[in-house]
Amino acid sequence: MFQKPYDVVDTNYSPYITFSREEWRELRASTPLTLAEDELKKLQGLNEHVSMQEVSDIYLPLSRLLNLYVEATQELYNATSTFLGNRSKKVPYIIGVAGSVAVGKSTTSRILQALLARWPNTPKVDLITTDGFLYPNRTLEKRGIMKRKGFPESYDIRRFIQFMADVKSGLPEVKAPIYSHLAYDILPNEHQVIRQPDILIVEGLNVLQITRDTNNSRAIPQVFVSDFFDFSIYVDASEEDVQRWYVERFKMLRNTAFQKPDSYFRRYATLSDTEAVETALSIWKEINSINLVENILPTRSRAQLILEKQADHTTSSVKLRKL
Template sequence: MTRNNYAPYITITREEWAKRSDDPMLHLLKDIDALHGLNEPLTTEEITQIYVPLSRLLNLYVTAAQGLHTATNSFLGSQIHKVPYIIGIAGSVAVGKSTTARVLQRLLSAWPNHPRIALVTTDGFLYPNRVLEQKGIMNRKGFPESYDIRRLIQFLASVKSGKGKVTAPVYSHLEYDILPNELQTIESPDIVIVEGVNVLQVRPRHPQAQREPAIFVSDFFDFSIYVDAEEKDLQEWYVERFKSLRRTAFQSPDSYFHRYAHLSDEESEFFARGIWNEINKPNLELNIMPTRFRASLILEKGSHHFVQSLKLRKT
């Protein structure tokens, strides 16, 4: 473990981090195949060396927050309702945010003091395709302006105020759109994990936003994680995922991308690199990567898709 007195983070090697693992949690790993995304390798070793220690650290943070809540109630001589602990997970397209979120949801639910874990993706707060088309920004889907940020903030405010039942819109990757008649219901969770590319964004969305109260999605987070990787690796992972989807999900007639099911591997790669360079790379460089150092913890992945080091913000 190396320490830099002039940096906000402690850099921790994979080997040092793995020493904080916890063998009693290994029984939770019997169905890891259901947790990882397409073309995102997930091994028992990765979970035990990276995610089990992370769940232990988060448990300490949540326990401390619960203790502070109890102390506040004691001081006020009242019984204020406990509010959920919110964890934000950010990072580029194809970096593996969803896998990180699902693994943490599974591991955190095993701790007795916070068994109810809700997972929400910000994809559900994208504007419907018809709205994106009306705004002329369909080709900027995933950029900050493509999200209904006001609705997302209202959702988080309701969660953080301790409201018993809160709903969130649902997004279909198959249909590439919001499902108008479906809602995800969140009921009295102990922890809410919020996953999305731009959840650490703080830049005003448009000039008039500067005249409004400066409230950002990340203001509701108690802890935040940025999943990081080199841009060249992200591009390769995105291309390989696109090619895999072309052979699987795109084959469905219900898929928005069914039109690409007939492409060859070479054509798929050419098309995927075009999407990356025109949409995902600019979004990464302009909006996502600049938020990296706002995170409480940075998971640094190598080209093999496994975490090789971590940066933990000093407290």
Template sequence: MPDGKLKPSIEQRFTLFGREEWRGLRADTPLTLSQEDLVRLRGADEMISLEEVADIYLPLSRLLNLHVSATIELYRSTFRFLGTAQAKVPYIIGLAGSVSVGKSTSARILRSLLARWPGHPNVSLISTDGFLHPNRVLAERGLMERKGFPESYDVRTLLSFLADVKAGKRRAKAPVYSHITYDIVPTEFQEIDQPDILIVEGLNVLQVNTAPGLDDVIFASDFFDYSIYVDAETEMIREWYVARFLSFRQTAFRNPGAYFQRYANLSDQEARETALSIWTRINERNLIENIRTARFRADLILRKGENHRVESVALRKL
């Protein structure tokens, strides 16, 4: 069976929706994004249309809004039962998927849509790239060719950050990662200050790996109220990765101080061969060994086809 297909045992746990059927679940949810908004949100190599937003992301935002409202009411009931003052508990959404599958664009679109729903205008978004170990540490440990694999992350710091956010701590700090320098920015942090919703986007956010030496076995997903996986065939993701690599020769690779500046002047053939080598050695291995193995832990799976168009949705059964 080709990779990415839902096996019968998985179908028992998920309800599968075709695109047309899923679109009908939008109901009367208004489209609150403009074309100008979408241009700012989508990746440079992703031509996602407003139709895609209306058909896929509006029904998803409606579902998430219902979950957020129900969870908030549950918190209120719990605080009433305990007789304590109500604390603000952010709703956390985890969003996972391969390099180049378009998870960052999905996260940005969802953030914008959810922020337009009444009752939770403060929606924050972080990437777990900021929790990668610095290149210096990765080099010392011989992990530069394993960047993005579970062992390349500072899991202890990520778990501490998520615990602070879930506890309602003010101005929780997340490290910042630069895709230009391909490294952590030592003096920069993103402050997350008691949002209504926090979206946590990353390769391995559904992985069941933890930091060595922790007394308790806890995972990033333990802090999530809802989780989403963006899926596609391996061959398709590979072509998206190569296309993005080729386009970066004219953009990101030409930035002063860019880690990949040496690739800026490659010919099309050289660039394609280089991209395929990186994909095969690192990204495909990580996808097959780690990322995709955790996809069925998600509450919802977006299954993409050509041109990043979502063809089907798998929703975990209650």
């Protein structure tokens, strides 16, 4: 009797192949673990505890898959370049990483950056976050959407798409604005310079978002940020867990970053534990939960790979879109 590889439920005709943690771990093959424990600690978020076992079981197979994809793209570039007489420019392979506030997408991005940079064919891997493309606070306040920071309308999408287009066009140097979480605002006249990396990882809440021009009924072709992605990842977890992680992080920030005199959230530094929890829950329910449910979660099905996390931050399963 023929037995299908992996436990795939065909009754729902899912576009994904679902791997248990154990099945995914086997796909590491002979990929060496090139990340040291002290390096891993520097890559983790404030209240995340990613173990070396997690890197070995989840991130090494993922880096191997991505390296195979990049290698195939590089071979296609070489073939095209030969056909065109070496007139085509090599452009970065772009990976989008999406997910909720506090779900751990920044840590995922940093770990992938470190691992992918250790493959011989991709020594230069850059990482940017979409925070830099938020409108400055003064613009958000003028438009009355300061409390909707992180929602699709709070981003300068035109500038973001131009940045992505420039990167994918192979420009020698492209600048991205820099956002300060301490100042809670864009840093004027400061930029992150992207110089033709082998891989560019783009991490943010709404990188898989599709926006519509609701003010114009005509069918106008639109360009989305995700159109420039070669691969996309969604970091997923239950809202209950993400809310708890958000509250935990808020309490830790109260005792660290919020204590700094130039912190935008300095007013939260003196909150008691009870007050900190109440404040964090209020922010979550009034802002982050709404953004997650209305804007971020609906984009999950657009990702090519979904990492499903458990309450302890470990990955329980991986979904990979069928080709």
